[in-house]
Amino acid sequence: MSELSGGDLPKGPERILGENAKLPEMERFFGDLYGRRDSIYLPDREIRAQLLYRGIDDLQSAVRQKAWLPIYEVMCARIVSRIFSIARGVDNVSLTEGLAKKYPLEGxxxxxxxxCVCQENRDPYQLSTPTTEQEQWSLRDWQEHLTKMYGEKNQQRGINYILLRLGSEYGELISLERVIPRYSIDEVKDKYSLELADTMAWTIAAASMLRVDLQKAVEKRYGNGCRACNQIxxxxxxxxxxQISKDDYGHILEASFHS
Ligand SMILES: [Zn+2]
Ligand SMILES: [Zn+2]
Incomplete structure (x- = not known):
């Protein structure tokens, strides 16, 4: 009985997020964890985007209040969870695909x-065809890649600029929502995968500036299931x-304030 026989195996352990999970595995895990709750309590994308914005705003205020690393880890991990939640609301659009098209290996x-050597008035972007290599990447691989590409530039821009750009992604998601009826289903999915990839890229940029290892932060916060109800x-x-205040920081490290 050394071979995996499928059907009879217990479902439990495989639903715990594995260490260094690839991004698509991580997305599936979050679907198992929060898909059901989101479909009941956050039925539309706009409210999911609002929850994302709340998470971004909480990170901004943590930075203003000069919080410490474990708080930044939780704040960044919550934003990742909320990006996944929006992606599930667009027929499970793939973050990896959007990231690979917009942030390819070559540069x-x-x-x-x-x-990147872009000036402020840069040319329009060219989308790439996703490679099989990038399909296998974890959030950590994406963080390393984006740091190589934009890290130095982001250091010059500073954390406040990064957070401002991250906040503006909410506006772009809401604008996209308004024009959906003009596009075919596939076009809508494409647009969302690129927009959510940008949101993820700015989240990764913020994490790097705050010295957060995003993969580790997500594993720590969600890897064993929901911290509040202990269930998957x-x-x-x-x-x-x-809004999360400074007084809540001890509390959010303990439990609660999930997803
Ligand atoms: Zn560039
Ligand atoms: Zn829960």
């Missing part, structure tokens, strides 16, 4: 260079849209 989609899938009550 910047605008200037074609590695690292999560059976928690509706999401909180309350």
């Amino acid at each position: 910047c989609a605008y200037c074609g260079q590695m690292p 899938p999560c059976v928690c009550p509706p999401h909180s849209f309350d």
Whole structure:
């Protein structure tokens, strides 16, 4: 009985997020964890985008208050979870595909260079065909790649600029939502995969600036299931849209404030 026989195997262990999981595996894991709760309590994309914005705003205020690394880890991990939630709401559009088209191995989609040498008034971007190599990447691989491409430039721009750009992604998601009826289903999925890839890229940029290893942060926060209800899938009550204050930091490290 050394071979895997499928059907009779217990479902439990494989639903725990493995160490260094590839990005598509991570997305599937989050679907198992929060897909059901989101479909009940966050039925449309716009409310998911609002929850994403709340997460971005919480990270911005943590940075303003000069919080410490474990807080930044939780804040960045929550944003990742909320990006996945929106992707599930667009017929499970693939983050990996969007990232691979917009942030290819060869270099910047605008200037074609590695690292990026774009000026502020840059040319329009060129999309690439996703490679099989990038399909196998984890969030950590993406963080390393984007740091090579944009790390130096982002250091010059500073964390406040990065957070501002991340915040503006919410506006772009909402604008996209408004024009959906003009496009075919495939076009909508393409547009969302690129927009969510940009949102993820700015999240990764913020994480790097704050010295957060995003893969580790996500594993720590969600790898064993929901911190609040201890279950997969999560059976928690509706999401909180309350702003997190400095007084809540101890509490969020303990439990709660999931997804
Ligand atoms: Zn460039
Ligand atoms: Zn839960």
